Amino acid sequence: MSTGQAQTRTDSAFPAAPRFIDSVGLVAGREISSRMRSKSFLISTGILMLAVLASVVLGSVFGGQTDVPKVAVIGSASSAVEGNAALEPVGVTDQAEGEQLLRDGEVEAIVAPAASDPLGIVVIGLDQAPNDVVQAMAVYPSVELLEPAAVDPGLAYLVAFGFGIVFFMSALTFGSTIASSVVEEKQTRVVEILLSTVSARALLTGKVVGNSVLAFGQILAIAVLALLGLMLTGQRVLLGGLGSSVVWFVVFFAIGFVMLAALFAAAAALVSRVEDVGTVTMPVMMLVMIPYFLVIFFNDNPTVLAIMSYVPFSAPVGMPMRVFLGTAEWWEPILSLVILIATTALAVLLGERIYRNSLLKTGARVKLGEALRG
Known part of the structure; x- marks a missing residue:
């Protein structure tokens, strides 16, 4: 047997490792399919859809009661x-x-x-x-305002609450799912089998992509359902003011969630037990919770909203809110989006390094400095 024939047989016996993009596709598909088969995910999504639809319909019913007395x-x-x-x-x-x-x-x-x-x-x-x-x-005197509000305060509060709760629930739900998946694979040592086939970078990217697709799909469905509901119930005045802000919210959320997903996965890789997930992911959860409370309590404070719109972790709710209120210049959402993209790229790089250096270390919790040094 010649050397060339032996080399050919060896190559055919050991197929080439899958490409990075193929590995990412496999992991992302696995994440999506496992979530789509989960009854809890489907039920929670359905309840969220019904809640959005009910809020639009109730707003039309109570807001549309304009029958004048005879x-x-x-x-x-x-x-x-x-x-x-x-x-x-x-x-x-x-x-x-x-x-x-x-x-x-x-x-x-x-x-x-x-x-x-x-x-x-x-x-x-x-x-x-x-x-x-x-x-x-009754006859009432004329009323003039020195600084009239561009948007009704009650309506502004409802919009702020909507942006805040959707961002909070979606980011927290899918982020926690990523963290739990990472720790479960590490605790059961399934990750060792996975790493024999795909790289740690491909595994992390697939998890982030898969869950980001699900989160983005859920947010997009909520946005479409809300806009269609406003259109069908005749709330065109609100639709005109809310449309552009919803579009910006979807864009900011899609990028911001990638940043949060990478941080959730990296934090979870530091521990080897499911019981310890809450401790290591608490800082990331705070980054999700703080924007929610800020936009609820300070939706009428232009200074706080302006700061929120440029801080990457709060920009997905701060900037769309300013667009709705009409207090943002045309270039501000673009600048804020550039800052968010740059921060997301940095978070993904750091998250990938922490994830890769901690994934195979079991036992005691891996220190952050050790995970960064490798």
Whole structure:
């Protein structure tokens, strides 16, 4: 047998190692398929979708209750109601006809002329004072604001709460999943088998990519569902102001989650027991929780929001909120996104180094300095 024939047989007996991109695809596919088969993941996603849809529908129901009260108007009293958009007048010939409509529930009150009243009219109710009619007929002085708010404070709070809770829940859920997966593989020594086939870099990249695809898909589905709900329920005013901020939120979240996913995986690689995951991932969890509380409590503070929009860990909620409020210049989201991308690249490099140097070290918790030095 010639040397060339022996070399050919040796090469065929030991196939070449898979390429990096193929290894990443295999690991990412494994992460996605395992999550998609999880009933808890599917149920939690369904509940989240229903909660978003319910909030949009309820907002339409309670916000769309603009039916003006009907009032029976007698004779010259019509001048007190004409031009009042808050009341719908129903003309009647006499008070008896008006009283019949009031008893039948067709109108909420009767507006009749009264010579003894200083205003020349009287409002008649059925069994209690028709306060909504009286308030609609009341005369109020003009009000001017020195610094009018561009967005209703109540609406701003709801939008801030929505951005905050979606970012908090998605990042925490998928980040914890990555951390648990890393420790379980290390504790059961499955990682030793995996590393005989793929590199540590490919394993980490696959985990981050797989879970990032799931998180991004969930966020995108929430955004599409919310925008469609606003469109179908006729809330086009809110849709016009919310559309661009939702798009920026999706973009910022997609990049920001990659950063957090790498940090969750790196932190989890430092320990060898599932019981210790909470301790090492607590700093990363704080990076997720702090932006949530800041945007909830300081959504009306432009200084805090401006700082949040440039800090990478809070930019996914801070900058979209400023876009919604109209306080961000056109170039600010772009600059903030560049800072976030640079920080994400650095976090991925450091996370990969910690992950690679700690993955095969079992027993006591690996010190961060040791993991960085290798």
